[in-house]
Structure formats: C-alpha cells, structure tokens
Amino acid sequence: MQTPDLYTCFGEINAMRLLLLMTPNTYRAQAFVEAARRLDVEVVRGVDLPPAIAAEWNVPLALDFANTQAATQAIIEYAAKRPFDAIVPVDDGATLLAARAAAALGLPHNPPEAAEAARDKGIMRALMSAAGVPCPVFRRFPLASDPAEIARQVEYPCVVKPLRLSGSRGVIRANVPTEFVAAFERLKRILLGDGFPLASTDILVEDFIPGVEVALEGLLTDGELHTLAIFDKPDPLDGPFFEETIYVTPSRLSDEQQAAVSGCVAAAAKSIGLRDGPTHAEVRVNEHGPWMVEIAGRSIGGLCSTILEFGAQMSLEEIILRNALSLPLPTLDRSGPAAGVMMIPIPRTGVLGKVEGIERACAVPHITGVDISIKPHTQVIALPEGNSYLGFIFARADDPATAEAALRAAHAELRFEIRPLIMLAG
Numbered sequence: 001m002q003t004p005d006l007y008t009c010f011g012e013i014n015a016m017r018l019l020l021l022m023t024p025n026t027y028r029a030q031a032f033v034e035a036a037r038r039l040d041v042e043v044v045r046g047v048d049l050p051p052a053i054a055a056e057w058n059v060p061l062a063l064d065f066a067n068t069q070a071a072t073q074a075i076i077e078y079a080a081k082r083p084f085d086a087i088v089p090v091d092d093g094a095t096l097l098a099a100r101a102a103a104a105l106g107l108p109h110n111p112p113e114a115a116e117a118a119r120d121k122g123i124m125r126a127l128m129s130a131a132g133v134p135c136p137v138f139r140r141f142p143l144a145s146d147p148a149e150i151a152r153q154v155e156y157p158c159v160v161k162p163l164r165l166s167g168s169r170g171v172i173r174a175n176v177p178t179e180f181v182a183a184f185e186r187l188k189r190i191l192l193g194d195g196f197p198l199a200s201t202d203i204l205v206e207d208f209i210p211g212v213e214v215a216l217e218g219l220l221t222d223g224e225l226h227t228l229a230i231f232d233k234p235d236p237l238d239g240p241f242f243e244e245t246i247y248v249t250p251s252r253l254s255d256e257q258q259a260a261v262s263g264c265v266a267a268a269a270k271s272i273g274l275r276d277g278p279t280h281a282e283v284r285v286n287e288h289g290p291w292m293v294e295i296a297g298r299s300i301g302g303l304c305s306t307i308l309e310f311g312a313q314m315s316l317e318e319i320i321l322r323n324a325l326s327l328p329l330p331t332l333d334r335s336g337p338a339a340g341v342m343m344i345p346i347p348r349t350g351v352l353g354k355v356e357g358i359e360r361a362c363a364v365p366h367i368t369g370v371d372i373s374i375k376p377h378t379q380v381i382a383l384p385e386g387n388s389y390l391g392f393i394f395a396r397a398d399d400p401a402t403a404e405a406a407l408r409a410a411h412a413e414l415r416f417e418i419r420p421l422i423m424l425a426g
C-alpha cells in the first residue's frame with residue numbers, strides 16, 4: 001500500500017479541481033499526483049477503501065469500487081459541495097466508475113458502456129468482430145461445461161482466457177485436447193478461488209494468433225486516436241503462459257506496419273465506443289497484418305510510463321490530465337532517445353528472500369533505474385495464477401536494440417532468492 005501522506009490534499013486555492021480514482025495498492029497514483037502538482041490543479045483522491053481506514057489516512061473520499069452505484073452517488077454528493085472539473089481513473093478498477101460518475105456530473109468521458117466493454121473480454125470481442133476489426137475467432141463457454149466436450153469442438157492451437165482478469169492471469173495456450181482440458185481446469189481453479197460463481201461465469205476460447213506483439217499507447221480525443229508510442233515486446237509470447245517482460249520504444253516495425261497497427265487500434269476503439277482519454281492496446285502482427293488482442297480505456301500499467309516523455313519534459317500523466325481538464329496540449333510527440341522497461345517476471349511461486357545484484361544492474365550502461373517493488377518475505381506467485389512483477393528495470397539509449405540489450409544485461413545481474421512455500425498438513 002502507498003504511504004498515507006500520499007493522500008493528503010494540496011493546492012486548495014486552485015481554480016481547477018480533479019478527482020483521481022485509485023486503488024490503495026496502485027503503482028500509478030504518484031505520477032498523476034505529480035502531474036497535477038505541475039499543472040497547479042487541486043487533487044481530491046477517491047480511494048477504494050473502507051471508510052474507517054480512509055479517515056485514519058486522511059483520504060477525503062472513500063469509495064467502494066465494487067459497488068459502482070453507491071460510489072457514483074458518493075461522488076455526486078461530494079461534488080455538490082466541491083465540484084470537479086474532471087474525473088480521472090488511475091487504473092483499470094476505476095474506469096467504469098469514472099465513466100458513470102462523469103456522465104452523472106456532465107463531465108467529458110467515455111460512455112459507461114464502452115468502459116464496461118473494455119473491461120470484459122467477451123463483450124469486447126463480440127463488438128470488435130461485429131465491426132470487422134481483425135481479431136481471433138472466439139467462442140464463449142460456461143465455466144460449468146465439461147472441458148472434454150469443448151476440447152472436441154475447438155480448433156488448435158487455441159487460447160483459454162477469463163473474461164475479467166488482467167496481467168495475463170489465467171491466459172493459457174493449448175495445442176491439443178489434453179492440454180485444453182488441463183488449461184480449462186487450471187483457469188477454473190483460479191476463477192473459483194477468486195470467488196467467481198460457477199453457475200454464472202463464462203470463459204473464452206480463441207484461436208491462437210501467431211506473430212510478434214506490440215503495445216500501443218494512445219490518447220483519444222473526441223473519438224480520434226493519437227498514437228503516443230508503440231512498444232515492441234521483443235520476448236516471444238508463444239505460451240503456454242504469456243508473461244510480459246520487455247517493452248521498447250520506438251518500435252522496429254516498418255512505418256507501414258506501425259500505421260496499420262494504429263489503424264487497427266482506432267477501429268477497435270470505435271467498435272467498442274471508447275472515445276475520450278488514454279488507451280492502451282495490445283496488437284499481434286503477422287503476415288496478414290495486425291490483429292487486436294485487447295484494448296483498455298486506461299494508460300500503460302505499473303511504472304512503465306516513466307520512460308515516456310513528450311515535448312519539453314511532459315509526462316504521459318500530464319497529457320492525460322491536460323486532456324481531461326481541456327487544457328492546451330502543446331505536443332503529443334514523444335521526445336528523447338529510445339527507451340525500454342522490463343517488468344521483472346516472477347520465475348516461480350514461493351516466498352521472496354534476498355535480492356542481490358541491484359547495484360551491478362544499475363551500473364550496466366544505459367540503465368536509468370531498477371525498482372524492486374515487491375518487499376522481501378512476501379509471497380510471490382508465478383503465472384498463470386499470479387499477476388504481478390518483482391519490479392521494473394528502466395533503460396534509455398540511442399536506439400531500441402541497445403536499450404533492449406541493456407535491460408537483458410541488467411536482468412542477468414539480478415539474483416532473486418525464492419524459497420518454496422511450506423505447506424502445513426492438517
């Protein structure tokens with residue numbers, strides 16, 4: 001969790017007021033708070049916390065993100081006394097609430113149905129494919145189905161995935177029916193463990209799309225997509241699990257391929273109704289062109305945005321806030337040399353012990369930072385059950401290949417002691 005003083009208000013005398021919606025364990029809040037400070041905009045934090053803890057931490061607005069209706073009402077009541085100029089969700093968990101509350105208060109935002117579609121892979125696929133956006137053939141099955149039965153109906157290789165998890169959690173490739181049954185059962189354990197009801201939960205089975213993968217960071221203004229950055233993901237993502245590791249920008253795809261990626265994401269955004277604010281999309285590219293994996297109505301996750309800079313030292317978060325507050329956007333062009341980030345994957349499940357080699361990793365040329373975000377002695381869970389990282393490595397170099405090589409060299413210097421979990425019988 002972030003330290004309580006992160007929630008303390010500042011800038012009470014400013015003309016503009018912003019509601020930032022955040023979960024207590026977000027990595028992303030600080031960057032938004034700093035951007036607001038630069039713009040001299042007052043920030044009110046709406047945090048997904050029980051009221052008692054919120055009071056102790058000086059959180060002005062405690063909200064239950066799971067209860068969108070009550071949370072929207074709480075925002076409306078707060079805004080009656082202290083009106084907002086914009087509502088910005090810091091990460092995925094708040095996109096629907098932000099859209100609903102902004103709609104209720106007449107502030108510009110995505111339509112709530114679009115925010116809903118961006119969070120639900122089943123709705124997303126149905127809308128995208130109906131609009132002719134290139135995406136894999138998909139089928140939806142009840143979690144209560146017999147996997148052996150489905151295994152006979154689907155094409156291989158395929159990907160089994162949940163509708164509403166993130167960070168590649170529960171996303172598993174199957175090449176043959178026996179792998180399919182195992183993948184289905186594994187996803188079922190994850191979903192039941194998370195409390196999804198067996199009787200009313202569906203899963204998706206999609207054709208596996210071969211190819212390289214890129215991520216597009218964009219800004220939507222009035223339905224128009226501005227591509228802010230395209231990141232290559234140079235580690236192959238061929239399964240059976242899909243661990244995110246290295247992101248490097250600018251992309252080494254050709255200009256034509258990058259233009260096709262932007263066009264595909266613009267069509268995907270339109271198909272689900274996203275039209276305002278940040279978007280983060282994942283696209284696979286092969287000899288047939290780009291294929292949508294998914295699109296979200298939020299910016300890039302974790303600490304990855306810190307490698308992006310626009311114009312004269314403007315952060316991605318400042319762009320997002322300027323757009324939300326209808327302030328001038330001096331530029332949307334990324335500045336600086338090539339940049340890369342590695343989300344350090346969790347190699348196996350266990351308890352994190354010592355972490356060694358941080359200084360050596362930091363000393364690798366072109367490395368600009370190493371941030372081990374998981375504290376020692378905490379449990380770490382590998383994919384497909386887990387969905388976090390050990391931390392982040394950042395690099396800047398004149399070209400993307402050098403940035404990528406630096407990230408790999410720095411990662412090779414790190415040693416993570418991960419002790420097995422001891423299961424107590426009885």
Ligand SMILES: Nc1ncnc2c1ncn2[C@@H]1O[C@H](COP(=O)(O)OP(=O)(O)O)[C@@H](O)[C@H]1O
Nearest residue numbers: 136159166167168169171206207208209237242
């Ligand atoms: N149909 C598919 N074909 C190939 N790879 C896929 C497919 N669906 C998902 N993946 C891989 O799995 C990763 C995670 O899937 P995604 O749908 O983005 O779920 P999440 O919301 O958990 O990120 C993708 O980035 C991609 O590498």
Ligand SMILES: [Mg+2]
Nearest residue numbers: 167168282294
């Ligand atoms: Mg994804």
